Amino acid sequence: MTGAVRAAVLGAGSWGTTFAKVLADAGCAVTLHARRPELAAAITADRENADYLPGVRLPESLRATTDAAEALDGASVVVLAVPSQSLRENLTAWTPLLPPDASLLSLMKGIELGTTKRMSEVICEVTGAGADRVAVLSGPNLAREIAEEQPAATVIACPDHQRAAAIQAACLTAYFRPYTNTDMVGCELGGAVKNVIALACGVAEGMGFGDNTRASLITRGLAETARLGSALGAELTTFAGLAGLGDLVATCSSPLSRNRTFGEKLGRGMSLEEVQRSTRQTAEGVKSCRPVLELGLAHGVEMPITEAVVRVCHEGVTAAQMVKEIMSREAKAE
Ligand SMILES: NC(=O)c1ccc[n+]([C@@H]2O[C@H](COP(=O)([O-])OP(=O)(O)OC[C@H]3O[C@@H](n4cnc5c(N)ncnc54)[C@H](O)[C@@H]3O)[C@@H](O)[C@H]2O)c1
Ligand SMILES: O=P(O)(O)OC[C@H](O)CO
Structure with missing residues (x-):
């Protein structure tokens, strides 16, 4: 492994474990940090994360540990793959251990409750790293499919194009094709x-509606995402790409999506x-819907679908009422 990129992946859930496999398959020397000793030991001994990816064989070169210092030692790429709402707390503990010039790559898809910050903003704030050291990976990437090496593409965004290109090279495999972008705001939103x-x-x-309903929600959902993005300075073209439409279509259509399943x-x-009691995995939208709506309100952007989700998740509105509210909005031009 001499000369290989050293990567630390912090968070051994579905996506952290899968992305650690991608990096290892791309030739990186990867250490995966898990919270539970039994999980770290099982990954190392059995080459499987049976809790999150049962049946997926992990590469021999992938190491797992509960020791964050060991995982981070000498890493030039540090991958953050914990739930968005716990990032600040986790990263506060890890910050003294971060190698000074390492790239900090966020895999997370959420907005922080209470601050309405994007994950890259939280990373810069907690670690003191400059924005050009922080990157985000986002796209139609359901973990199970990638872990099974089904072909997929993604986006790596960083204000520093060179850094995005270096990360791209570190995780390019025969089944995983990353594109670079410099639009952090668009990709994260x-x-x-x-x-x-x-x-x-x-x-x-869950209410038994079919493809017309889903296509309508996807299309109008994209419209409200792009409106918010535009208000926050994102490039509109990003929303037509993998981190926009691509991820939206995959997540809204797949029974593998935790968010879609939660909604169902x-x-x-x-x-x-x-x-919530029925799943141990993260459905980020349940908590992020409120800060997303707050961002919309703060920037004068109408987000009717987001508002409806907030009302169902947190204000006791029934699914039937939600449909009525969305469908009885004032008629308007597209
Ligand atoms: N799973 C996917 O298909 C997928 C794909 C792309 C992006 N993502 C994003 O990646 C991020 C991580 O998702 P995931 O699927 O790996 O989640 P997960 O629920 O499968 O795993 C979360 C991991 O974080 C760890 N963790 C550390 N601190 C924690 C805390 N305080 N509370 C709870 N867990 C804590 C858990 O132990 C676990 O290993 C999310 O933002 C998600 O939206 C997931
Ligand atoms: O399972 P979900 O709903 O968290 O979605 C997973 C990925 O973000 C899809 O790209």
Whole structure:
């Protein structure tokens, strides 16, 4: 492995483990940080993360540890793959251990509750790193499909194009094709808001509605995402790309999506608490919908689908009422 890029992946859930596999398959020397010793030991001994990716064989070269200092030692790429709402706390503990010039790559698709900050903003704030050291990876990347080496593309955004290109080279494999972009705001918003729209699509699915409803939600969801992005300085073309439309379509259509599945259970009549009890995995849109709506309100951007999701998830509105509210809005031009 002499000369290989050293990467640390912090967070051994579905996507962290999958992306660690991608990096290892691309030739990087990768250490994956897990919180639980039994999980780290099982990944190393059995080459499997049975909790999150049962049946997926992990590369021999992939190491796992619970020791963050060990994972971060000598890493030139540090990958952050924890739930968005716990990033600040996790990163505060990891910051003293970060190698000074390492690229900090966010895999997360959420907006922070209370601050309405994007993940790259949280990373800069907590670590003191300059914005040009922070990158985001976002696209139609359902973890299970990538772990099974089904071909897919993604976007790596960084204000520093050279850094984005270096990360691109570090994770390019026969089944995973990253493109570079410099639009952080667009890529991060695309990833965070699509989870909210996927919740709405799930609710529609759970209520028994079909493809017309889903296509309408996807299209109008993209419209409200792009409106917000435009107000926040994103490039509109980003929303027509992999981190926008690509991810939105994949997440809103796939039974593998946790957000869509969460919404589906709400649409079938389960309460928020019942659905939360039924899964251990992160459905980011449930918490991010509120800060996304707050961003919209702060910038004078109408986000009716996001608002409906907030009302169903957090204000006790039923799925049937949600449909009524969306469909009885004032008629307007597209
Ligand atoms: N799973 C996917 O298909 C996928 C794809 C692309 C992006 N993402 C994004 O990647 C991020 C991570 O998602 P994931 O799918 O790996 O999530 P997950 O729920 O599968 O795993 C989360 C991981 O974070 C760890 N963790 C650390 N601190 C935690 C805390 N305080 N609370 C809870 N867990 C904590 C958990 O132990 C676990 O290993 C999310 O923002 C998600 O939107 C996921
Ligand atoms: O399972 P979800 O809903 O978190 O979506 C996973 C990925 O973000 C799809 O790109």
